[in-house]
Amino acid sequence: MGNYFNKIDKWLSDRYELDALKELIMHKKVPVHRHSVWYYMGGVTLFLFTVQVLTGILLLLYYKPGENSSYESVRFIMTHVKFGWLIRSIHSWSANLMILFAFLHMFSVFFSRAYEKPRELTWVTGFLSLAIALAFGFSGYLLPWNQLAFFATKVGTEIVGVVPIIGEPLKVILRGGEDVTGATLSRFFGIHVAVLPLVLTAFLVIHLLFVQKQGMHEPEKFKSLPEEKKKYIPFFPNFVLKDVLLWLVVFDVLLMLAVFLPWELGPKADPFTAAPAGIKPEWYFMFMFQSLKFLPAYILFLEGELVGVLGFGLAGLAWMLFPFIPFKNKPGAKISLQAAIGIFAVIYIIVLTILGYTL
Amino acid sequence: MSQTRRKFINTILGIGGLGSLGAILYPLVSYLIPPKITEAKVNSVKAGKADKFKDNSYKIIKFGREPVILIKTVNGNFKALSATCTHLQCIVQYRKDLKEIWCACHNGLYDLNGKNISGPPPRPLKQYDVKIVKDEIIITR
Amino acid sequence: MKKLFFLLSIFLLLLSTVFYAQEKTIQDKNGQNECLNCHKSDENLPDDFKSYDVHITAGLTCADCHGGDPTSDDEDIAMSKKNGFVGVPSRKDIPQFCGRCHSDFKFMKNYRPEVETDQVKQYYTSIHGIQLKKGDKNVAVCTSCHTAHSILPPKDPRSSVYALNVPATCNKCHGDKKLMDKYNLPSDIYKKYVNSVHGIDLLKNKDVTGAPACNDCHGNHGATPPGVSSIVNVCGTCHVNNYNYFKASKMGKDWEGDNDYHGCVTCHNNHDIKKPNDSFVGVGDDALCSDCHDKGDKGYEEAKKIHQELTNLSTLYDSAKVKLIKVKQLGMDDISIGFMLKDAHQAMIKARTTVHTFSSAKVAELTVPGIKIANNAIKKADEEISDYHTRRYGLGAATIAILILIIGLYLKLKGLNKPEA
Numbered sequence A: 001m002g003n004y005f006n007k008i009d010k011w012l013s014d015r016y017e018l019d020a021l022k023e024l025i026m027h028k029k030v031p032v033h034r035h036s037v038w039y040y041m042g043g044v045t046l047f048l049f050t051v052q053v054l055t056g057i058l059l060l061l062y063y064k065p066g067e068n069s070s071y072e073s074v075r076f077i078m079t080h081v082k083f084g085w086l087i088r089s090i091h092s093w094s095a096n097l098m099i100l101f102a103f104l105h106m107f108s109v110f111f112s113r114a115y116e117k118p119r120e121l122t123w124v125t126g127f128l129s130l131a132i133a134l135a136f137g138f139s140g141y142l143l144p145w146n147q148l149a150f151f152a153t154k155v156g157t158e159i160v161g162v163v164p165i166i167g168e169p170l171k172v173i174l175r176g177g178e179d180v181t182g183a184t185l186s187r188f189f190g191i192h193v194a195v196l197p198l199v200l201t202a203f204l205v206i207h208l209l210f211v212q213k214q215g216m217h218e219p220e221k222f223k224s225l226p227e228e229k230k231k232y233i234p235f236f237p238n239f240v241l242k243d244v245l246l247w248l249v250v251f252d253v254l255l256m257l258a259v260f261l262p263w264e265l266g267p268k269a270d271p272f273t274a275a276p277a278g279i280k281p282e283w284y285f286m287f288m289f290q291s292l293k294f295l296p297a298y299i300l301f302l303e304g305e306l307v308g309v310l311g312f313g314l315a316g317l318a319w320m321l322f323p324f325i326p327f328k329n330k331p332g333a334k335i336s337l338q339a340a341i342g343i344f345a346v347i348y349i350i351v352l353t354i355l356g357y358t359l
Numbered sequence B: 001m002s003q004t005r006r007k008f009i010n011t012i013l014g015i016g017g018l019g020s021l022g023a024i025l026y027p028l029v030s031y032l033i034p035p036k037i038t039e040a041k042v043n044s045v046k047a048g049k050a051d052k053f054k055d056n057s058y059k060i061i062k063f064g065r066e067p068v069i070l071i072k073t074v075n076g077n078f079k080a081l082s083a084t085c086t087h088l089q090c091i092v093q094y095r096k097d098l099k100e101i102w103c104a105c106h107n108g109l110y111d112l113n114g115k116n117i118s119g120p121p122p123r124p125l126k127q128y129d130v131k132i133v134k135d136e137i138i139i140t141r
Numbered sequence C: 001m002k003k004l005f006f007l008l009s010i011f012l013l014l015l016s017t018v019f020y021a022q023e024k025t026i027q028d029k030n031g032q033n034e035c036l037n038c039h040k041s042d043e044n045l046p047d048d049f050k051s052y053d054v055h056i057t058a059g060l061t062c063a064d065c066h067g068g069d070p071t072s073d074d075e076d077i078a079m080s081k082k083n084g085f086v087g088v089p090s091r092k093d094i095p096q097f098c099g100r101c102h103s104d105f106k107f108m109k110n111y112r113p114e115v116e117t118d119q120v121k122q123y124y125t126s127i128h129g130i131q132l133k134k135g136d137k138n139v140a141v142c143t144s145c146h147t148a149h150s151i152l153p154p155k156d157p158r159s160s161v162y163a164l165n166v167p168a169t170c171n172k173c174h175g176d177k178k179l180m181d182k183y184n185l186p187s188d189i190y191k192k193y194v195n196s197v198h199g200i201d202l203l204k205n206k207d208v209t210g211a212p213a214c215n216d217c218h219g220n221h222g223a224t225p226p227g228v229s230s231i232v233n234v235c236g237t238c239h240v241n242n243y244n245y246f247k248a249s250k251m252g253k254d255w256e257g258d259n260d261y262h263g264c265v266t267c268h269n270n271h272d273i274k275k276p277n278d279s280f281v282g283v284g285d286d287a288l289c290s291d292c293h294d295k296g297d298k299g300y301e302e303a304k305k306i307h308q309e310l311t312n313l314s315t316l317y318d319s320a321k322v323k324l325i326k327v328k329q330l331g332m333d334d335i336s337i338g339f340m341l342k343d344a345h346q347a348m349i350k351a352r353t354t355v356h357t358f359s360s361a362k363v364a365e366l367t368v369p370g371i372k373i374a375n376n377a378i379k380k381a382d383e384e385i386s387d388y389h390t391r392r393y394g395l396g397a398a399t400i401a402i403l404i405l406i407i408g409l410y411l412k413l414k415g416l417n418k419p420e421a
């Protein structure tokens, strides 16, 4: 075996400059310490993204966008295509897990302060990737054209409309008309299968190049250890193998979810029925949705919803540019201001999500 | 690492690897093989050969989840209408003797354009389009 | 100069058309017709009636009905007997008044050849007409239903005799308790009708072509209560199968002729017909059969059996429907189950109609196959649902393979971390 590899390697090296590439892979060492687990979160997210791309392509073989065909073709996939139910279920579950792991990854990076110099742009590209992942979720939700998705999309796009001046035209552009119709479906389909994959791939490549170039961030405690006590494992093959091991576990979990809790389809969307009770967005939008609900109709002279939407917009922007915000912490402080903000964000998200499901 | 141990590990890796590959490839290939009904057709349905269809006769066709009544009139024209009676959703039939569409449940009658002409049905039957392409009857919405 | 002349002539031309147009409208309203000059604010004339009343829009004028000379603005000349002035006809004369044209086939042909011309004749056969002849001034005449000056054809939704408006129109008199008491007639018919199957379908569901209004059972110009013996026929015009089954049954024959039982009405009532359900037949509290049939007699047993047959099928059908919804929700194949349920439903609907044979055997001919179909549908649904849940074997196999790979990798990693020997 090894022989063949060597031969191929030699053949390639004779023709291309492979050293730079090899160096990029080989040079990196991954620190080993109490919080090393968090180094795997980005990898899991990446794995789930590949699962998405692959299962997504498979679904495209049978899916037909259109008011009269979307729901029917998804049903067809689930009832007539062998293992169609499995592919669809994996795609749906993996989408949710991907977003979950992206959030975990982001907060772990945040609390270990990995976003600080020199990794500011890694953070920014990562944040943008998460935003795109959310857009993936939102656009994909509508594609089966079932009742729940139809109304969730109606409510979701309605929220865009509250932004002053650009909101209304933006909503119309997003919906492909005044209302959520077959036109919206075509649009969302195009965005979901063409635009977003392209953009996310581009961002991820940059994100990963940065990470690979700069190596892993070492936490404060680890850095202050004497040189001989710092333990590392090589990125290749050790860390990569561990990554793969975890991916296999995640993959099996995905299979179990698909089999034991297959994604349901529900009734077909009927634009002329009244919205069923309890329309809820997907869980990762819940904290924002719930916050908007809590706001009073008017805050000062502004519409409450508008304040909420603008507030989330600004908070998102600040979060994206977090590495560039200069913080002055008092030397004696028990907890840094950054950490306090992070803890607040986590608690806020968790509490409002729970409220969203219990109220 | 001892030679035997190394061999052992490689065997396990080989078995697990092949097994996992199978676990992925089997569903994948099954998925790629086109199913018997090759498409989720919902806007049209084939209803057999036109010349085999006797004049003054009818057939109930499954159009997705809706029954459709396909009628060949005495003049050899095809008509397709929703077969669900607008009264209490029974399935209608074509009466050769009356040359009209009849619902057995409460004696509802419709003419061949689906208009409700007698009995309890409150509304007409929805019409479908029928095309003959190379002697194949195709019903479309 | 020439140019100026040209422009001027064009201007004059335009001006004259404007005047001409104005002239014309005035003439149309008033030119030959001086009546409205005085009768403008006559309370008998509804606002705006000129724009929709059939007679006016067909080009008839006041004088065409009321006579007189409309060209004169002198009251004495315009409304003189000599000029044929009729004025307001007395109530008793209204039918003939309208009949001058409406009974004249030759005249009506010019306007609406499809309309019948025997309304007046029919009218005098109705209770309304008979009473009017006797000098009763309370009864309905043409204008009571059609109005005098805002008459619209019955197909026009604004018309007082449009199907949706008929019940309210009849109710103007038939809901008047004081008036009805004089004749010993009920005044709550409208209230009963509104909540009946027919009333709900007509007034709530706006089923104009399907549901009967008052006139569909009672007739319109010849309105009479359907005679006792004709009730079955009247209901039977729409409810054909029920009619046939009933007529052929022993009970149907026994009830013929004059006696206390009046066909359909005896069980279903007339104006407050409720949507029937399976508990109507049988021996339970709501059952109508047990009004006459007591324990021990044959009818009692038969009713019990019929009820049993119907509920057997309908409960099974309902649970099959619940299963179908579940299958749909799970995204499994529901189409063939849907078709099976349609067949079961058909058997159920038919079986309910055969109740009117009053034979449990006839009912069972339909319910038994129906029950079989419903059972098959349930079986198929259960298969789909369990299919949904038994995809686990494959998962088990896949998990074992993946687990072996994981163990292999784990061991390999452990080896990697040790320095090579």
Ligand code: HEM
Residues within 6 Å of the ligand: A038, A039, A040, A041, A042, A043, A045, A046, A047, A049, A102, A105, A106, A109, A114, A115, A119, A122, A123, A124, A125, A126, A127, A128, A129, A130, A133, A204, A207, A208, A211, A215, A216, A217
């Ligand atoms: C949406 C999908 C994303 C994928 C597939 C992804 C993938 C990765 C991978 C594979 C790594 C290297 C391993 C690791 O540190 O976990 C990484 C590192 C990193 N990511 Fe992401 N990421 C995503 C989103 C994000 C987000 C939302 C953020 C923050 C807003 C972010 C910020 C970072 C940073 C700062 C690092 C460097 C961490 C370090 O050096 O320790 N990433 N990402």
Ligand code: FES
Residues within 6 Å of the ligand: B085, B086, B087, B088, B089, B090, B103, B104, B105, B106, B107, B108, B119, B120, B121, C349
């Ligand atoms: S269901 Fe067809 S006539 Fe009643």
